[in-house]
Amino acid sequence: MVIEFHLDARSGVAPYLQIVQQVRQALRLGTLSVGDQLPTVKDVVAALAINPNTVLKAYRELEYEGLAAARPGVGTFVTATLSDGSLAAHGPLRRDLERWLAKARRAGLDDDSIEALYRDTFRAAAKEEAL
Amino acid sequence: MTAVLQSRGLGKRYRQRWALSDCTLSLPAGHVVGLVGPNGAGKTTLLHLATGLLRPTTGTIEVLGGLPAASPAQLARVGFVAQDAPTYAGLSVADHLRQRTHLNPGWDADLAHDRIERLGLDPRQRAGKLSGGQRAQLALTLAIAKRPELLILDEPIASLDPLARREFLQSLMEFTAGHRVSVVMSSHLMADLERVCDYLILLVAGRVRVAAPVEELLGTHRLVTGVRCDPATWPADWQVISASHTDRQSTLLVRTSDPVHDPAWAVEQIGLEDLVLAYMSQAQAAAPGRTPALEVQR
Numbered sequence: 001m002v003i004e005f006h007l008d009a010r011s012g013v014a015p016y017l018q019i020v021q022q023v024r025q026a027l028r029l030g031t032l033s034v035g036d037q038l039p040t041v042k043d044v045v046a047a048l049a050i051n052p053n054t055v056l057k058a059y060r061e062l063e064y065e066g067l068a069a070a071r072p073g074v075g076t077f078v079t080a081t082l083s084d085g086s087l088a089a090h091g092p093l094r095r096d097l098e099r100w101l102a103k104a105r106r107a108g109l110d111d112d113s114i115e116a117l118y119r120d121t122f123r124a125a126a127k128e129e130a131l
Numbered sequence: 132m133t134a135v136l137q138s139r140g141l142g143k144r145y146r147q148r149w150a151l152s153d154c155t156l157s158l159p160a161g162h163v164v165g166l167v168g169p170n171g172a173g174k175t176t177l178l179h180l181a182t183g184l185l186r187p188t189t190g191t192i193e194v195l196g197g198l199p200a201a202s203p204a205q206l207a208r209v210g211f212v213a214q215d216a217p218t219y220a221g222l223s224v225a226d227h228l229r230q231r232t233h234l235n236p237g238w239d240a241d242l243a244h245d246r247i248e249r250l251g252l253d254p255r256q257r258a259g260k261l262s263g264g265q266r267a268q269l270a271l272t273l274a275i276a277k278r279p280e281l282l283i284l285d286e287p288i289a290s291l292d293p294l295a296r297r298e299f300l301q302s303l304m305e306f307t308a309g310h311r312v313s314v315v316m317s318s319h320l321m322a323d324l325e326r327v328c329d330y331l332i333l334l335v336a337g338r339v340r341v342a343a344p345v346e347e348l349l350g351t352h353r354l355v356t357g358v359r360c361d362p363a364t365w366p367a368d369w370q371v372i373s374a375s376h377t378d379r380q381s382t383l384l385v386r387t388s389d390p391v392h393d394p395a396w397a398v399e400q401i402g403l404e405d406l407v408l409a410y411m412s413q414a415q416a417a418a419p420g421r422t423p424a425l426e427v428q429r
Contacts, residue, residue: 012402015326049326050326051304052307
């Protein structure tokens with residue numbers, strides 16, 4: 001098996017969506033690439049003790065997004081990737097962020113204020129970009 | 132497609148007490164149905180009516196398009212694990228399998244032996260010496276190796292420890308993924324049901340309060356909070372399941388097919404467990420004097 005799913009019952013995120021997000025995450029990080037087979041429905045439900053329809057729904061969603069395709073009788077395979085050339089830039093960007101975080105803490109911001117400030121800025125920037 | 136279970140006006144009376152009344156259900160095939168409700172709500176009565184262990188006082192019930200337990204062929208299509216997974220304490224695991232080979236025409240001996248081996252059960256072990264989890268797994272093996280179209284499980288995991296519960300549900304889900312089978316399972320362990328069930332029936336005091344696909348339930352119920360105001364001003368399409376108020380604020384669980392856009396209300400999703408509890412207290416408020424014990428364990 002290439003990847004393993006896990007579920008957080010308290011996250012409030014629907015179980016099928018958690019699976020979709022974990023596949024997207026694996027695609028972004030390069031853990032999964034084109035041609036890889038996703039765990040079979042039977043494997044997933046045997047590991048997580050969840051309803052098979054939950055897995056089927058997650059895989060249908062991935063198909064709809066063009067990230068995976070089902071081969072009847074064989075399984076579901078990755079057909080696209082989300083990792084692009086940007087993966088190499090993650091390291092430096094993370095270090096920038098760490099520096100910024102240290103600066104914010106020195107300025108006296110607590111965790112909640114930092115998160116709120118980030119979210120607010122992110123939203124404002126996204127809105128500007130959309131205009 | 133034929134409903135796996137169809138009932139109309141189904142009722143069962145024990146002497147003066149109605150254990151189940153006016154139960155009308157139509158369960159589509161291919162689901163894992165969770166049957167929940169407080170103790171004494173009628174869960175076991177409904178399941179026993181479905182297996183043919185009980186006859187209805189009123190109304191009708193059909194399972195897979197036939198009368199429950201009407202013929203050997205009908206019996207073979209339904210697998211049943213009764214409460215606390217009864218086995219014969221004096222018989223060995225192998226004896227149990229042998230006995231079922233003779234009783235069930237469609238017995239899948241390979242599936243049974245494969246499961247016993249994977250579970251690490253010693254075939255010579257007597258059932259009375261097995262742990263609770265192993266006994267439940269043996270009972271499940273006996274039920275699924277019949278290769279039923281419908282599997283009925285009455286509180287199969289209530290008495291098990293968390294690890295044994297998880298292992299039991301893993302086995303059950305693995306089986307449903309590999310075979311065309313519908314499952315009806317009663318339980319009061321909401322946390323477990325939430326993972327495995329995609330259809331929910333809530334029984335309170337012998338009556339069906341909710342029967343719907345889980346996705347539909349989660350999609351149509353919202354927890355809304357806002358400044359306390361006259362109920363007459365609430366949107367007309369809101370079906371209010373529960374309401375609580377402080378001097379200033381109202382918190383409502385509403386059922387509505389339309390999204391709530393009014394900024395006066397803060398809207399939140401609600402989990403299955405909270406949803407079930409809200410319906411239970413609604414039913415309780417409607418029938419004062421009866422105080423069914425809520426059993427939500429983790």
